[in-house]
Amino acid sequence: MAKKQAAKAEKLHRKQEAAAAAVANVSIDPLAANYGDLSIEEVIPSTVSGRLWTSVRSLTDKLNNQTVLMRVRVQAAHAVSKNVAFLTVREECCTVQCVLDAAPGVVSVQMVKYAANISKESVVDIQGVVTVPPEPIKGTSQQVEVQVRTIHTVDRAESPLPINVEDASRSEAEIERALEAREQLARVNQDTRLNHRVIDMRAAANQGIIHLVSEVAYLFQKFLRKEGFANIFTPKLNEGASEGGAAVFKLDYKGKAACLAQSPQLHK
Template structure:
């Protein structure tokens, strides 16, 4: 129990507590007045803020202008733009923003004036980088070009700014670090982003202007491949990726459980392309994933990649098919040059490379000529030896010096280094009707005339020590009349990498898979 003395409050204490209460009240009144004064001062309070989450509440009739369309022709127009907050630089009563949309960006200015209050400038300065904002602004031409932005002839004078989606303040990587030009040496005090950090945070890395350009150009490769072949009378097919036996009779396959048995992921659509030729489709192509269980940790191998595959019946000579494939590649190269100059230049800013060169018609060398060129350069190799990766690169350099092309075909490979289904050369049994195509000294396509006779196919498979029972379905498809045919498979990621002169295939695979990476 409390004692009486403890509960008695002296008059002094009473006066003090009254004083404290009065002081508190005064402080509260002062704050209320200050807030009221600020509210009166902040005439722009309805012109900025964090928007309610977009849950499709209503459909506004508002037109949003694309950043790439902000040109001097739009001068003095009031426009709405949705973009990401790329960088922010507050300076006194104004704040400079760079707004980014994919590979394009524009400078914006929020300045204290009749449309923006001091509080609005402060709000803009504190928006986190990578947040998505809606901005209403007047397009103004500038006297001096803004070299740091793609839209260097205009800037936006902001009248309203609303945050649509706020980014966390801490980013796993800074976008300006991720697009720093690759000069091969680290500059003092300049951070660069290593490959694993990029791939672990791929969603952010894919936002960079360079990544945006790479994958837009890659989409163009697919479209040009498809359009060119459709114009040539090809039919697009879809082939199964879960198969009962290894497509190429090899061991480099991923095994998957398939109910009470095992199945494999297809290493190539080879068997199915050929079956379609036997089924009189004449000319087919497909675009789809290819799986290789090879423990190759190199700059150019993936365990899953996108295959651009072609197969075609011919009349008398497999060069009819070879011409068709090289024509298609040339159409792709021309289309990329014509339609994707912006993307090529964007990538070049970060990863400088010489423009890709090719000839019309495409240069075609025989394997023996390639070997002779290598020997002349001091390489010791046998007539029927396969090309090693260093020798492929060296031959690419020699071809470039002599013929000034980055794209060429090497024809008539030794039979021993090719798969069992490759047609032998009728004039020299040591060689074959097979070919590889190269870009900047690296192989992008391997192809051949296929053996379309069941008897010869059985002999070739036995010679290679392949279990005939495992490829019975494949051999049987040629027992009922099969037209002579040839084809090849191209790796989409490799074509993109080599066309742009990049040095790692993981840069051209959106979510790469290799022996050490299975996420994201």
């Protein structure tokens, strides 16, 4: 027991020393202002309004050699060496590859290390230069790269996540093919998806459904408005109080007790 505690204490000590060394490295890095975690004051609307933001969807070869600013989620991050790191970032259904290549006065080794250790699904602000690689890029929707010049974490996701977006994005057919080939792929069950719906909704298929439903609803509204209809929002009636509160507006509806819905959340 004593040996276990001693080993645990030694491990903690080494971790603290590594953290202190990392802080020291950042403090002497002349490019330290180009990366790091943002404070809440730095991400409030007043600090980002007026800046020109570029969507991942619009990143094409037409923007070659242009500087862009994006607010995106980190889908994957890994270091190839201490001087090079790759990030795959996502906005809605679109993904693009970002590259950090250490160069004097542009990108530091500390910055490469910082970027490679950003947890999946963290929200980051990236400013960089769009380039067109000579070979097609596999695994991203956009066929350009962004050479990162600054990267700041707006909201760091916990690690590990309860489910991975890549796992949630796999179809049953894909999993079955993997099983037939004696490969092991994680299957995300329905109860797990519902328990962590906020992450599951980021999967490509779910994003596609959201946009398809949105577009169909828009076309219906567009047609009806053209025909002179007006969009109204009517009160909803329930048989009982949806929230169980005392302040409920009750009424008689065709001989039955009814009340105005307080909140639709339980019915969704």
